[in-house]
Amino acid sequence: MKLYNYFRSSASFRVRIALALKGIAYDYVPVHLAKGEHKKSAYADIAADGLVPLLELDDGTRLSQSMAIIEYLDETHPEPALVPGDAIGRARVRALAQSIACEIHPINNLRVLKYLAGTLKVDEEAKNTWYRHWVRTGLEAFERQLNQLPAGRYCCGDTPTLADCCLVPQIFNGQRFNTPMDGLPRTMAAFEACMALPAFQQAQPSACPDNEP
Amino acid sequence: MKLYNYFRSSASFRVRIALALKGIAYDYVPVHLAKGEHKKSAYADIAADGLVPLLELDDGTRLSQSMAIIEYLDETHPEPALVPGDAIGRARVRALAQSIACEIHPINNLRVLKYLAGTLKVDEEAKNTWYRHWVRTGLEAFERQLNQLPAGRYCCGDTPTLADCCLVPQIFNGQRFNTPMDGLPRTMAAFEACMALPAFQQAQPSACPDNEP
Numbered sequence: 099m100k101l102y103n104y105f106r107s108s109a110s111f112r113v114r115i116a117l118a119l120k121g122i123a124y125d126y127v128p129v130h131l132a133k134g135e136h137k138k139s140a141y142a143d144i145a146a147d148g149l150v151p152l153l154e155l156d157d158g159t160r161l162s163q164s165m166a167i168i169e170y171l172d173e174t175h176p177e178p179a180l181v182p183g184d185a186i187g188r189a190r191v192r193a194l195a196q197s198i199a200c201e202i203h204p205i206n207n208l209r210v211l212k213y214l215a216g217t218l219k220v221d222e223e224a225k226n227t228w229y230r231h232w233v234r235t236g237l238e239a240f241e242r243q244l245n246q247l248p249a250g251r252y253c254c255g256d257t258p259t260l261a262d263c264c265l266v267p268q269i270f271n272g273q274r275f276n277t278p279m280d281g282l283p284r285t286m287a288a289f290e291a292c293m294a295l296p297a298f299q300q301a302q303p304s305a306c307p308d309n310e311p
Numbered sequence: 312m313k314l315y316n317y318f319r320s321s322a323s324f325r326v327r328i329a330l331a332l333k334g335i336a337y338d339y340v341p342v343h344l345a346k347g348e349h350k351k352s353a354y355a356d357i358a359a360d361g362l363v364p365l366l367e368l369d370d371g372t373r374l375s376q377s378m379a380i381i382e383y384l385d386e387t388h389p390e391p392a393l394v395p396g397d398a399i400g401r402a403r404v405r406a407l408a409q410s411i412a413c414e415i416h417p418i419n420n421l422r423v424l425k426y427l428a429g430t431l432k433v434d435e436e437a438k439n440t441w442y443r444h445w446v447r448t449g450l451e452a453f454e455r456q457l458n459q460l461p462a463g464r465y466c467c468g469d470t471p472t473l474a475d476c477c478l479v480p481q482i483f484n485g486q487r488f489n490t491p492m493d494g495l496p497r498t499m500a501a502f503e504a505c506m507a508l509p510a511f512q513q514a515q516p517s518a519c520p521d522n523e524p
Contacts, residue, residue, distance in 0.1 A: 146455040147410060159399060162456070163413065166405035173398045185386045186372060192379035196412075197360060200376065204417035213441070220431060228426070242359040243375070 099124040100154040102145065104131045105306035108203055108267035109164040110151040114301035115263045116168040120175045124153075128308035131208055165192075165199055168260055180260045191254050194243060194261035198268045202236035206271065226275055233272040237282055240265070244284040253288045258295065266292050270303065312337040313367040315358065317344045318519035321416055321480035322377040323364040327514035328476045329381040333388045337366075341521035344421055378405075378412055381473055393473045404467050407456060407474035411481045415449035419484070439488055446485040450495055453478070457497040466501045471508065479505050483516065 101117065101124050103110030117124055129135050129150050136148050145152045145162065153161045153170075161167050172180045181188050204210070206229050214220040214228065247254060253261035269289045272279065279286055292298045303309055314330065314337050316323030330337055342348050342363050349361050358365045358375065366374045366383075374380050385393045394401050417423070419442050427433040427441065460467060466474035482502045485492065492499055505511045516522055 146459050147414075147452040149414070149452075161399075161402050161406065163406035163409040165413075166402045166409055169405060170398055170402040173401070185383055186374075188386070189374045189379045189383040192382060193374065193376035196376040196379055199409075200378075200413050200417050201360075201362075204413050205423060210418060213444070214431075218427075218431065218433060218437065218441070224431060228431070231426070239360040239362075246359050 099156060100127050101125070102127045102129050102141070102152040102154070103150045104129050105303040105309045107131060107150050108271050109149075109199075111267035111270070111301060111303065112164045112199075112263045113151045113153065113167050113171075114306075115258075115266065115298055116171050116180060116260075118297035118301045119178060119180065119258060119263075119295075120171060122171065122175060126307055128306075130308065165195055165260065165264070168263055172260070178257060180258070180263065182254070182259070187254070190247065191259045191261045194240065194253055195264040197236065197240050197243060198261075198264040201239070202232055202268055203271075205232045229275045230272070230277045233268070233275070233277045237268075237272070237277075237279070237285055241282045241285045244288070251288075251291045258292055258297075262288060262292050265289060266298055312369060313340050314338070315340045315342050315354070315365040315367070316363045317342050318516040318522045320344060320363050321484050322362075322412075324480035324483070324514060324516065325377040325412075325476045326364045326366065326380050326384075327519075328471075328479065328511055329384050329393060329473075331510035331514045332391060332393065332471060332476075332508075333384060335384065335388060339520055341519075343521070378408055378473065378477070381476055385473070391470060393471070393476065395467070395472070400467070403460065404472045404474045407453065407466055408472075408477040410449065410453050410456060411474075411477040414452070415445055415481055416484075418445045442488045443485070443490045446481070446488070446490045450481075450485065450490075450492070450498055454495045454498045457501070464501075464504045471505055471510075475501060475505050478502060479511055 101113060129141055135141055136150060142148055147162050149162065151164055151167065153167045161170055168180060181191055211225060214225050244253060250256050252258045253265055266289060299305065314326060342354055348354055349363060355361055360375050362375065364377055364380065366380045374383055381393060394404055424438060427438050457466060463469050465471045466478060479502060512518065
């Protein structure tokens with residue numbers, strides 16, 4: 099397997115976590131988003147959506163979208179399971195993952211920030227306030243959802259799931275923009291529990307071959 | 312079952328389509344987003360994330376996030392299937408759905424448009440240009456993805472899937488903001504094929520009890 103990705107892309111980070119949790123070996127192919135490499139023809143010919151991450155299987159099949167990739171990995175490499183075995187459990191985990199991946203991350207990704215600064219001439223401070231606003235609003239909603247679930251070491255129960263794969267990169271991003279993380283005890287406890295695991299450590303941006311400190 | 316939703320919410324529309332395709336009866340509970348009803352305590356007490364749609368099962372279990380709800384419905388009411396039976400097929404359909412639900416819709420939803428106008432003082436024309444930009448960019452990427460799949464009546468094959476449940480509401484939204492839809496033959500053919508089905512007709516905003524013409 100080959101993973102086309104970028105150390106700082108939080109969607110890439112989600113898939114790296116899943117691969118590490120499952121102990122799946124892969125070739126790391128860096129695509130430098132900040133330099134616009136994803137828009138050049140070499141990558142555009144590979145990725146129809148021009149985005150990272152993209153997982154290329156050994157037979158050449160290419161899969162896009164981080165949550166879809168993780169569910170594929172979970173179906174083809176079932177241990178350890180990242181999605182529960184029952185329909186309600188799956189709905190809960192997917193909803194938590196989507197609360198990050200559909201409600202927070204898209205509004206703050208690189209191309210949106212570029213549009214704010216470049217086209218709408220939003221200044222640096224207003225752009226950073228925008229960023230923190232959506233992270234904070236989204237994580238408060240996430241915390242309220244966790245509060246309705248039974249207590250557990252991670253987001254949903256005592257093993258990491260797809261929800262944790264999405265949460266951890268979002269916390270990294272939020273911290274990079276100095277988003278306050280107070281008042282989110284369940285969320286931050288799950289984050290800390292994840293970061294105590296080697297798989298999350300190995301997958302983090304600073305451990306990536308294309309990391310730029 | 313009860314569906315808390317709003318006629319114009321495209322995430323609500325996705326779930327209405329799935330319910331209609333499967334022939335599942337439900338109570339329609341309107342939540343008027345434009346009047347801020349989702350922020351009032353009556354709804355906030357029900358929905359931890361304060362968003363629509365929310366599906367309440369007969370035993371009181373509440374499920375959020377449209378794609379998670381649709382997968383739950385598909386697992387518990389398997390006919391007709393909205394997600395394929397094989398892992399690669401599922402990955403394809405989910406990726407297409409997420410291309411809409413994670414790359415287009417979140418950047419253009421009501422609260423983001425309100426932040427642009429209210430906090431960033433973006434004028435009406437620039438706001439509408441923003442809207443069209445993300446719809447158009449996203450649908451062009453969607454079309455490129457469809458072009459890599461075998462020809463079919465709908466997005467993925469000859470039966471409607473989760474991908475179509477996400478595509479159709481996005482086209483409605485794009486058209487409402489006069490987004491040009493030229494040069495998207497596969498995408499628009501799938502849209503037209505869907506709209507020829509009674510389930511999509513029944514689920515559309517103009518057929519909802521809370522519709523405001």
